[in-house]
Amino acid sequence: MSNNLLVVRDLSMRFGGLLAVDQMALTVDERQIVSLIGPNGAGKTTVFNCISGFYRPTSGEVIFQGKAMHRLPDYKIARHGMVRTFQNIRLFREMTVLENLLIAQHMQAERNLLKGMFNTSGYRKKEDELADRAAYWLERVGLLEHANRESAYLSYGQQRRLEIARCMVTQPRLLMLDEPAAGLNPRETAELDELIVELKDQQGVAVLLIEHDMKLVMGISDQIVVVNQGAHLASGTPDEIRNNPDVIKAYLGEE
Numbered sequence: 001m002s003n004n005l006l007v008v009r010d011l012s013m014r015f016g017g018l019l020a021v022d023q024m025a026l027t028v029d030e031r032q033i034v035s036l037i038g039p040n041g042a043g044k045t046t047v048f049n050c051i052s053g054f055y056r057p058t059s060g061e062v063i064f065q066g067k068a069m070h071r072l073p074d075y076k077i078a079r080h081g082m083v084r085t086f087q088n089i090r091l092f093r094e095m096t097v098l099e100n101l102l103i104a105q106h107m108q109a110e111r112n113l114l115k116g117m118f119n120t121s122g123y124r125k126k127e128d129e130l131a132d133r134a135a136y137w138l139e140r141v142g143l144l145e146h147a148n149r150e151s152a153y154l155s156y157g158q159q160r161r162l163e164i165a166r167c168m169v170t171q172p173r174l175l176m177l178d179e180p181a182a183g184l185n186p187r188e189t190a191e192l193d194e195l196i197v198e199l200k201d202q203q204g205v206a207v208l209l210i211e212h213d214m215k216l217v218m219g220i221s222d223q224i225v226v227v228n229q230g231a232h233l234a235s236g237t238p239d240e241i242r243n244n245p246d247v248i249k250a251y252l253g254e255e
């Protein structure tokens with residue numbers, strides 16, 4: 001068997017008369033960074049929404065670690081180890097930074113924790129574990145000193161890092177990031193670049209990325225998949241994509 005972590009085949013999504021995603025295919029291997037690029041409105045976020053269970057695809061298959069995901073709701077898919085961020089940051093804004101990380105883990109492991117409530121020492125041990133993991137990730141994304149601040153008061157770049165930490169505390173195998181560099185300044189983008197590569201190298205997660213920042217995409221991707229008008233246009237290494245005439249015409253040539 002290959003080491004495909006995620007296999008997406010023939011994925012289509014129709015909104016009334018609009019075929020937003022048209023028989024898309026992509027694969028992500030273990031410890032790979034794969035970027036999805038394409039012009040505005042090409043269907044990238046819709047592909048993400050179908051893979052992560054936020055939408056139920058009109059047709060097609062999403063296979064993660066050999067198991068079919070395409071009929072499961074998003075929270076079940078997340079429990080299989082595929083988690084995502086959103087283009088518009090979705091934190092619990094009135095909660096503290098730490099609370100955001102604790103609740104993410106509670107939501108992920110809800111059933112186990114409920115079972116744990118009948119066993120007090122086991123439950124406490126589990127709670128300690130969640131707190132330790134939250135502290136670890138706050139440190140990793142440089143937010144430990146802000147642990148008790150309401151997340152609404154963080155800067156935009158800090159909120160983006162907290163979103164990534166919130167995914168990582170659930171110990172995913174595949175992290176899906178929807179435009180993580182949007183709104184970041186160049187220094188924050190460079191930090192994000194470093195963080196994503198560290199997640200892959202040190203934590204062994206695979207990353208599926210939607211991003212318009214071509215410098216970031218070309219610098220960190222193992223594979224790039226280009227979407228145009230909902231359909232697969234090309235895929236390959238950054239060099240292959242940079243030199244692909246169809247891609248230059250449809251996308252890179254615009255810039």
Ligand SMILES: Nc1ncnc2c1ncn2[C@@H]1O[C@H](COP(=O)(O)OP(=O)(O)OP(=O)(O)O)[C@@H](O)[C@H]1O
Binds near residue numbers: 042045046047
């Ligand atoms: N819930 C929805 N209902 C109807 N149409 C939708 C819905 N979501 C997306 N679309 C349409 O599907 C098409 C693809 O949109 P999508 O957001 O996936 O593109 P995108 O490549 O992510 O764009 P961007 O780079 O601007 O974020 C667009 O024409 C959009 O208007």
